Amino acid sequence: MIIAETKIRVRYAETDQMGFVYYGRYAEYYEIGRVEAMRKLGLSYKEMEEKGILMPVVEYHIEYKKPAYYDEEIILITTIKEIPKLKINFHHECYNANGELLNTGYVKLVFLRKENKKPVLAPDWFLQECKRYF
Amino acid sequence: MIIAETKIRVRYAETDQMGFVYYGRYAEYYEIGRVEAMRKLGLSYKEMEEKGILMPVVEYHIEYKKPAYYDEEIILITTIKEIPKLKINFHHECYNANGELLNTGYVKLVFLRKENKKPVLAPDWFLQECKRYF
Amino acid sequence: MIIAETKIRVRYAETDQMGFVYYGRYAEYYEIGRVEAMRKLGLSYKEMEEKGILMPVVEYHIEYKKPAYYDEEIILITTIKEIPKLKINFHHECYNANGELLNTGYVKLVFLRKENKKPVLAPDWFLQECKRYF
Amino acid sequence: MIIAETKIRVRYAETDQMGFVYYGRYAEYYEIGRVEAMRKLGLSYKEMEEKGILMPVVEYHIEYKKPAYYDEEIILITTIKEIPKLKINFHHECYNANGELLNTGYVKLVFLRKENKKPVLAPDWFLQECKRYF
Numbered sequence: 001m002i003i004a005e006t007k008i009r010v011r012y013a014e015t016d017q018m019g020f021v022y023y024g025r026y027a028e029y030y031e032i033g034r035v036e037a038m039r040k041l042g043l044s045y046k047e048m049e050e051k052g053i054l055m056p057v058v059e060y061h062i063e064y065k066k067p068a069y070y071d072e073e074i075i076l077i078t079t080i081k082e083i084p085k086l087k088i089n090f091h092h093e094c095y096n097a098n099g100e101l102l103n104t105g106y107v108k109l110v111f112l113r114k115e116n117k118k119p120v121l122a123p124d125w126f127l128q129e130c131k132r133y134f
Numbered sequence: 135m136i137i138a139e140t141k142i143r144v145r146y147a148e149t150d151q152m153g154f155v156y157y158g159r160y161a162e163y164y165e166i167g168r169v170e171a172m173r174k175l176g177l178s179y180k181e182m183e184e185k186g187i188l189m190p191v192v193e194y195h196i197e198y199k200k201p202a203y204y205d206e207e208i209i210l211i212t213t214i215k216e217i218p219k220l221k222i223n224f225h226h227e228c229y230n231a232n233g234e235l236l237n238t239g240y241v242k243l244v245f246l247r248k249e250n251k252k253p254v255l256a257p258d259w260f261l262q263e264c265k266r267y268f
Numbered sequence: 269m270i271i272a273e274t275k276i277r278v279r280y281a282e283t284d285q286m287g288f289v290y291y292g293r294y295a296e297y298y299e300i301g302r303v304e305a306m307r308k309l310g311l312s313y314k315e316m317e318e319k320g321i322l323m324p325v326v327e328y329h330i331e332y333k334k335p336a337y338y339d340e341e342i343i344l345i346t347t348i349k350e351i352p353k354l355k356i357n358f359h360h361e362c363y364n365a366n367g368e369l370l371n372t373g374y375v376k377l378v379f380l381r382k383e384n385k386k387p388v389l390a391p392d393w394f395l396q397e398c399k400r401y402f
Numbered sequence: 403m404i405i406a407e408t409k410i411r412v413r414y415a416e417t418d419q420m421g422f423v424y425y426g427r428y429a430e431y432y433e434i435g436r437v438e439a440m441r442k443l444g445l446s447y448k449e450m451e452e453k454g455i456l457m458p459v460v461e462y463h464i465e466y467k468k469p470a471y472y473d474e475e476i477i478l479i480t481t482i483k484e485i486p487k488l489k490i491n492f493h494h495e496c497y498n499a500n501g502e503l504l505n506t507g508y509v510k511l512v513f514l515r516k517e518n519k520k521p522v523l524a525p526d527w528f529l530q531e532c533k534r535y536f
Contacts, residue, residue: 022280060194064192150414
């Protein structure tokens with residue numbers, strides 16, 4: 001299992017007039033969680049693209065328990081529970097500084113070959129890095 | 135059943151370096167769909183807030199079939215299938231101009247009293263408007 | 269002179285906890301104004317890119333007079349006052365439904381050849397379209 | 403003079419299909435720079451609002467020299483050069499990891515009393531903190 005923890009400071013731009021972080025902004029937070037989880041594997045998503053692999057999202061689910069507020073430093077726990085094949089699944093839990101669960105969700109992505117946009121299996125070099133954690 | 139159709143032109147800001155609309159931006163599109171579905175009921179979400187009711191999202195799910203591209207005019211179909219009680223559920227389908235399904239999802243929202251942020255049932259005047267469609 | 273008028277409905281996502289449209293969001297509105305001004309010339313910015321010309325922004329200035337609010341339909345007046353050469357300058361004025369000036373600004377863009385990212389003069393076919401208005 | 407340095411990692415969401423950070427996103431980066439410059443003064447912008455002072459932006463100017471790219475860690479230098487009165491002016495310089503200047507700009511904000519949205523002078527307790535640096 002791969003677990004990464006990321007701290008994110010809420011920007012003013014991310015609040016809405018309800019005074020909460022806008023519900024659509026968590027997609028960006030989750031993206032940061034994914035990128036940092038991959039970096040922990042010794043991989044940057046940037047390199048993935050440079051090596052010709054795109055990773056578009058095919059499914060995204062989120063349940064909101066409590067709002068996040070401006071200037072809070074929230075903690076995002078990102079987990080990869082299974083070795084990826086055609087898809088890679090990231091699980092996310094977002095907490096505030098008091099340890100309260102703010103939201104939980106998952107994001108499923110596929111691997112596409114950049115030049116023809118066709119789905120492929122997770123590349124071998126990527127799986128090698130993953131397998132060290134399972 | 136309440137069905138609303140909304141057209142949305144993709145902004146440059148909404149694309150990412152993959153050349154697709156960023157996966158997190160559909161939350162904004164779905165929000166537009168909800169607002170226009172409510173407007174069709176003779177209600178503006180703005181008025182809801184002015185009458186002291188906030189409607190935060192508690193659950194959001196989306197499955198991406200095909201990407202949307204810059205400058206496309208996409209068609210969003212928003213449906214309310216049941217009369218709301220503690221929650222209101224919106225179903226969304228997003229198509230491009232060729233009639234291809236781009237993504238499908240749902241959003242669940244609750245009703246909160248603005249002054250104390252406590253959950254309440256859908257207000258009566260709101261239900262009256264809804265019931266005309268069921 | 270080329271003048272285009274565009275109506276934009278303020279999205280909830282665009283507000284911040286001050287209850288106003290976030291100051292950074294007007295860049296997206298101005299982008300819409302530019303795109304619609306170009307469409308009026310019979311040109312889409314999308315085609316520009318397809319023809320190998322990118323148009324990145326090199327300067328952006330905005331003065332805020334009054335805030336815009338959620339769900340307002342604001343009117344954006346976009347003007348091209350001079351025939352473009354190395355740069356194209358767009359002037360923007362943003363009004364609310366009561367005709368009050370909300371903000372005013374300008375955006376300067378250059379023309380880049382896509383394959384080498386080098387600056388070029390405005391393409392001839394683009395200038396031909398422009399000249400019909402001057 | 404007050405100078406603060408902030409590092410910001412570029413998010414995928416912040417890129418556009420040109421492959422650069424979208425020109426409108428720097429408003430968020432500059433906002434982070436302002437907030438961190440104020441935090442250095444021992445003040446949080448959050449507290450400002452809690453003490454009844456809003457600080458909307460009245461003018462924003464930016465000149466783009468070079469693009470920023472996905473996953474780069476950019477360095478933002480934020481400077482307050484004069485003691486604020488009716489307005490507070492922030493100057494910003496944004497660099498990449500190679501020390502190349504990406505963009506430069508300024509943002510002017512006013513102080514509003516929250517309850518009536520009327521402009522006021524910079525509050526005394528705020529000026530006291532500022533004066534230690536001049």
